[in-house]
Amino acid sequence: xxxxxxxxASISGAATLCSGGALARPNLEPAPNAVGMLYDSTLCVGCxxxxxxxxxxxxxxxxxxxxxxxxxxxxxxxxxxxxxxxxYREGEAEVKDRVENGFAFEKxxxxxxxxxxxxxxxxxxxxxxxxxxxxxxxxADACIGCRTCMTGCPYNVPQFDYDNPFGEIxxxxxxxxxxxxxxxxxxxxxxxxxxxxxxxxxGTREALLQEARRRMSLKPGEIYSYPRGDxxxxxxxxxxxxxxxxxxxxxxKEAGGTNVLHISAIPFDKLGMPPLRERSYASISETxxxxxxxxxxxxxxxxxxxxxxxxxxxxxDEGDKx
Amino acid sequence: MSEHRAxxxxxxxxxxxxxxxLFLIALYYLGVRFVNGMGFVTNLNGGYAWGLWVVYDxxxxxxxxxxxxxxxxxxxxxxxxxxxPLMRPALLASxxxxxxGGLGAFIDMGRYWQFYNILLPWHMxxxxxxxxxxLCVAAYILVLLIEFAPVALxxxxxxxxxxxxxxxxxxxxxxxxxxxxxxxxxLGSMLIAMGHKVHPLWQTLYLQPLLAVLTAFTMGFAVVVxxxxxxxxxxxxxxxxxxxxxxxxxIVGLIAVYLLFRFGEVVVQGKLGLLFAGDLGSLMFLxxxxxxxxxxxxxxxxxxxxxxxxxxxxxxxMLFAGSLYRLNAFLLTYNPGxxxxxxxxxPEIMVTLGLVALEVMVFLYVVKRFPVLxxxxxx
Numbered sequence: 001x002x003x004x005x006x007x008x009a010s011i012s013g014a015a016t017l018c019s020g021g022a023l024a025r026p027n028l029e030p031a032p033n034a035v036g037m038l039y040d041s042t043l044c045v046g047c048x049x050x051x052x053x054x055x056x057x058x059x060x061x062x063x064x065x066x067x068x069x070x071x072x073x074x075x076x077x078x079x080x081x082x083x084x085x086x087x088y089r090e091g092e093a094e095v096k097d098r099v100e101n102g103f104a105f106e107k108x109x110x111x112x113x114x115x116x117x118x119x120x121x122x123x124x125x126x127x128x129x130x131x132x133x134x135x136x137x138x139x140a141d142a143c144i145g146c147r148t149c150m151t152g153c154p155y156n157v158p159q160f161d162y163d164n165p166f167g168e169i170x171x172x173x174x175x176x177x178x179x180x181x182x183x184x185x186x187x188x189x190x191x192x193x194x195x196x197x198x199x200x201x202x203g204t205r206e207a208l209l210q211e212a213r214r215r216m217s218l219k220p221g222e223i224y225s226y227p228r229g230d231x232x233x234x235x236x237x238x239x240x241x242x243x244x245x246x247x248x249x250x251x252x253k254e255a256g257g258t259n260v261l262h263i264s265a266i267p268f269d270k271l272g273m274p275p276l277r278e279r280s281y282a283s284i285s286e287t288x289x290x291x292x293x294x295x296x297x298x299x300x301x302x303x304x305x306x307x308x309x310x311x312x313x314x315x316x317d318e319g320d321k322x
Numbered sequence: 323m324s325e326h327r328a329x330x331x332x333x334x335x336x337x338x339x340x341x342x343x344l345f346l347i348a349l350y351y352l353g354v355r356f357v358n359g360m361g362f363v364t365n366l367n368g369g370y371a372w373g374l375w376v377v378y379d380x381x382x383x384x385x386x387x388x389x390x391x392x393x394x395x396x397x398x399x400x401x402x403x404x405x406x407p408l409m410r411p412a413l414l415a416s417x418x419x420x421x422x423g424g425l426g427a428f429i430d431m432g433r434y435w436q437f438y439n440i441l442l443p444w445h446m447x448x449x450x451x452x453x454x455x456x457l458c459v460a461a462y463i464l465v466l467l468i469e470f471a472p473v474a475l476x477x478x479x480x481x482x483x484x485x486x487x488x489x490x491x492x493x494x495x496x497x498x499x500x501x502x503x504x505x506x507x508x509l510g511s512m513l514i515a516m517g518h519k520v521h522p523l524w525q526t527l528y529l530q531p532l533l534a535v536l537t538a539f540t541m542g543f544a545v546v547v548x549x550x551x552x553x554x555x556x557x558x559x560x561x562x563x564x565x566x567x568x569x570x571x572x573i574v575g576l577i578a579v580y581l582l583f584r585f586g587e588v589v590v591q592g593k594l595g596l597l598f599a600g601d602l603g604s605l606m607f608l609x610x611x612x613x614x615x616x617x618x619x620x621x622x623x624x625x626x627x628x629x630x631x632x633x634x635x636x637x638x639x640m641l642f643a644g645s646l647y648r649l650n651a652f653l654l655t656y657n658p659g660x661x662x663x664x665x666x667x668x669p670e671i672m673v674t675l676g677l678v679a680l681e682v683m684v685f686l687y688v689v690k691r692f693p694v695l696x697x698x699x700x701x
Contacts, residue, residue, distance in 0.1 A: 076661055077368060121515045123453035124445040142445050145432020148452045150371030152515040156658050159368050160432050162361030167432055255517075272660050274518050281517035284527055286449045288511055292531065293454065299500060306399065306496035313401040314492050 023294060024287045027256035027280050028115040031134030034205040035174065035183060036112055036251075036259030037192055038212055041271065042097050042243040043199035043226065044105040046085055048072060050191035050200055054083040054109075057175055057182070057190035076108070079161035082172040083109040083191055088271055097243055097265035104264065106271040107200065109191070110157045110172035112136050113280070115256030118171075120282035121152035126169070133183060134205070134259050135176050140168040152282070154255060154274045188230050195228065198238075203231035205259045212249045212263050218242035256280035326410055326473070326693035333687050341679040348676020351669040352429065360432065363669035369662025370653075372430075374670045377652045379426025379677065381509055382645045384459065385541045387419020389549065390466065391502040392542025396572070398495050405565060407696035410473060412546050414694055417466040418681045424463055425677065427456075451511045458505035465501060468494045477692050503535055510534025513651055521603045521655035523596050524647075526587050536580040537644040540614075543573050544640035551634040567627035573640070577618040581611070606650045613643035 051072050055062060063074035063081055074081040086108055091101035098104075116136050119127045126143035129136050138158070149158045149169060161167030175182040175189045182189065192202035201208065211231050218224055221241045227234030243265045250268050251258035254276040264271060292298060355363045366373050389412035397405050428434050439445045440456045447453055469491070475484040510530035513520050526533060547566050588594060597604050617636035626632040653664070666674075689695055 117515055117517070119447075120449050121452060121512075122447055123450045123456055124439045125447045140433075142436075142439055143433050144436050144439055145434065146427075146430075146452060146456075147371035147432060148450070148512075150368070151512075151519070154517055154519075156369050156662070160366075160371065161359075162364070162366055162432075163359050165357060165359040166435075167359060169432075274659060276518065281515050282449075285451060285511065285515040288514060288528060288531065289449065289451055289454065289508075292507070293448075299504060302503075303496060303500045306499050307493055309401075310398040310496045310499075311492040313398050313403075314495075 034134035053194035369658030370664035388542030390416030507531035
């Protein structure tokens with residue numbers, strides 16, 4: 001009898017769980033006025049003016065690694081580096097934007113995901129997405145330093161300051177964090193402003209996507225007028241023959257898309273981009289979690305069943321003994 | 323009056339003092355960690371945000387502490403009262419294991435002085451699996467304290483309070499079954515959001531919570547069998563093999579269900595080829611599976627189930643199997659991308675060893691001074 005009761009409770013619980021499939025949470029949609037950046041790897045000359053400007057805006061010191069450097073030689077993101085230019089090299093590394101015996105540049109900074117993993121996994125809401133401009137910001141006053149955001153970011157962007165006993169997470173906040181607020185003031189991001197070739201462009205996600213699509217449609221060698229600074233109101237333009245682009249706008253769809261888009265002449269996996277599907281892992285994680293914990297109904301039902309069964313079994317035992 | 327009694331032996335023995343030395347070494351490194359920062363004692367980096375402390379102390383440690391959970395299901399839910407003599411030592415081990423997990427979480431927390439934010443409703447993110455784990459583990463530690471309280475009340479002879487507690491204890495026992503089911507499954511769900519960084523053989527998405535709770539269960543049973551066999555050897559107490567062999571049957575069923583889902587997922591998702599890739603992932607998967615299959619095959623035979631040596635070996639195999647499953651998923655085959663690697667530093671290892679030493683010291687002290695182990699006549 002008792003076991004049958006428990007089985008009944010379990011089965012009804014399982015039924016609740018299965019019917020919860022209707023709760024599946026799809027990928028989030030881009031913010032209405034999402035702002036972002038377009039990084040065109042073929043335009044980047046690796047000068048790292050963006051790295052230097054980023055440090056100036058964010059008040060971070062230069063990171064010197066090795067002997068060969070101009071102003072900053074950080075090799076990867078860290079608590080002192082929110083934006084970095086990395087190099088792809090193969091064989092002799094003779095020709096730019098060629099896979100074999102070639103080289104290429106790749107920018108690493110927060111992609112400002114449309115459906116950010118870091119926000120989904122943070123237990124204390126220390127990471128937030130602006131409802132209007134879609135910028136992903138960090139709030140140290142809420143953060144407990146569990147670093148789950150680091151594990152939940154497909155790009156390894158959030159960086160904890162391990163060398164500080166009172167460290168915090170550091171990530172690009174698109175120059176819009178409290179005290180900087182360049183975007184709110186109508187300015188553009190530091191890196192886009194400093195970029196001499198327009199490899200990093202600032203703009204709304206929509207305008208940048210259109211710009212990226214225009215470049216995809218160019219025939220190699222076709223002369224195109226490349227903007228610098230803000231894609232909607234460039235501070236200057238220059239003409240240059242188009243390279244042979246990969247027909248792939250990184251961030252249009254990857255894991256729900258990103259507000260920072262990348263285009264390139266060589267495949268993105270060679271540039272170290274992660275293997276992502278269109279569905280965000282955050283949406284799968286939340287679907288599972290909200291299916292099990294929908295209104296805490298399932299745990300409540302199970303607890304009720306368990307309480308009933310345990311109570312009866314304890315009373316039985318006492319009866320046996322006396 | 324009670325069937326349980328304290329061992330009444332000397333607490334400070336040579337092994338106890340050696341454990342104390344390990345704990346002191348850990349204290350030194352913890353001092354460095356809190357004064358200078360985590361970077362001075364750990365090898366954590368931008369790609370490996372979680373190392374030994376999280377993966378051993380919390381993810382594996384709390385699963386090893388599932389003895390109280392597994393046994394509570396057998397005794398109070400399946401109503402097998404004959405296993406009751408094993409309950410108190412299992413509860414104590416659970417309390418200490420979870421206590422260690424909580425301590426480990428605090429030590430690893432980069433901004434520990436704000437830990438209470440997780441308890442403040444306006445900070446809570448109900449989408450986050452980590453919130454469920456944090457709150458649920460904290461709640462379970464409290465429930466374990468309440469479940470274990472009768473032992474202390476018995477020692478200090480507070481019968482009145484004990485009787486009152488006994489009247490409501492059924493509710494806490496039920497909670498003590500629900501809460502580990504919740505957070506042990508969530509420990510698996512945490513892997514979902516890590517996405518591609520988790521090796522495809524361990525990234526089972528929707529199955530993560532089920533596989534995690536099943537392995538927590540096998541580890542809980544294994545630890546009960548292990549502790550009972552070992553304490554009969556270590557303290558020269560009569561063997562509890564007749565009791566344990568019944569658990570063996572349950573273990574066979576559990577592992578069979580687990581393996582069905584584990585291999586089913588690999589086949590259905592077309593990942594069979596990865597088993598024979600000859601890389602670290604395939605090797606670890608095969609090793610892990612062998613460690614699960616060995617106890618299942620051994621315990622299938624009734625003869626082996628009443629052989630205390632084989633029982634012990636099966637338990638050890640299951641403990642390694644479940645631990646390896648977690649270690650593989652969270653650390654060994656975890657790959658955040660090019661440019662990152664991790665191996666725990668000596669101080670990291672010493673801190674974990676020291677905390678385990680502390681756990682063992684407290685366990686020894688409590689069983690020698692409190693009525694935890696079952697009286698010898700009935701055992």
